[in-house]
Amino acid sequence: MSKRRRPVPNAAEQPDRSVGSTPRRSPRRLATRLALGTGALLFGAAAVVYAVSEGHAVRRVDVPTHHLVVRDDSATRARGAHLVAARGCVGCHGADLAGRVELDEPLIGRVAGPNLTRGGRGAALTDSDWERAVRHGVRRDGTPLFAMPSQEHATMSDEDLGAIVAHARSAEPRPDAPPPSRPGPVLRLMEATGQVQLYAARKIDHSRPHPTRMRPAPTAEYGAYLASMCAGCHGERFGGGPIPGAPPGWKPAANLTPAGLGHYSAEDFVRALRTAVRPDGSTIDPAMPVASITRHMDDLELRALYAYLRTLPPRPYGTR
DSSP states (O other): OOOOOOOOOOTTTSOOOOTTOOOOOOHHHHHHHHHHHHHHHHHHHHHHHHHHHHHHHHSOOOOOOOOOOOOOSHHHHHHHHHHHHHTTHHHHHOTTSSOEEEEEETTTEEEEEOOOSTTTGGGTOOHHHHHIIIIIOBOTTSOBOTTOOGGGTTTOOHHHHHHHHHHHHHSOOOOOOOOOOEEOHHHHHHHHTTSOOSOGGGTOOTTOOOOSOOOOOSSHHHHHHHHGGGHHHHOTTOOOBOOTTOOTTOOOBOOOSHHHHTTOOHHHHHHHHHHSBOTTSOBOOTTSTTTTTGGGSOHHHHHHHHHHHTTSOOOOTTOO
């Protein structure tokens, strides 16, 4: 029986296998591969950002041991009640210190002050725990606290810190339990790229001395002691400008050097920080904590702050 031969395709039907030829790929396949490659790169970048940020969150910070003496008398508690309002503790922890959520944006993150009363976390905090958290921004185990502005309180006097602790312990116990604070992807990216520092413990000079007591007086020296709480928004040089890591709705911070406040009298300054109205009648941006912080400061404190700001060298706007 004869074998049937398979038909031989003509040259036009045969694939081109000449040297240098490239197989054709469909546009859909190319788009798919491109999408998969881009996705892999983005996933890898996100993993690196998360790893860097999480590494900062769990890396322990050594701080010196300091014995804080907390007195429990009516005068100390009253002083503490004033300080938690005038120093801005109520902004994150609430007027009753039972905690509150100040910011919760999926992309930015959540900033929530814990319950500091004896009905919440305050029940377990020792004097040393308070000292580490407020001045150094670290927990008992040495890990840093996220969004705790300890750089503003690192030089707080023993007497003032003790008064705050005494007041918190005397506050009505509340069972509130705000959700924990956490950085969102935007803040993690900004930290990984060095644009913000989410953990104050990483930038504080923990060996820096602090006074046992500061005598309140309308002087530049006492004003410098108070001005540390303004540096978070206005910068360590108080030149103002965009606030790193701030929510999109926040406006840039004002220039507090004489280049920005040179036309303010002491009376203008006190009035503006009490009423949120500038000398020209315009309103200070609501993000500026006039209502929650500076309106609680007494005349002596505001005049001391003004006296200190007047001693600063004039700086161009934006030189934080």
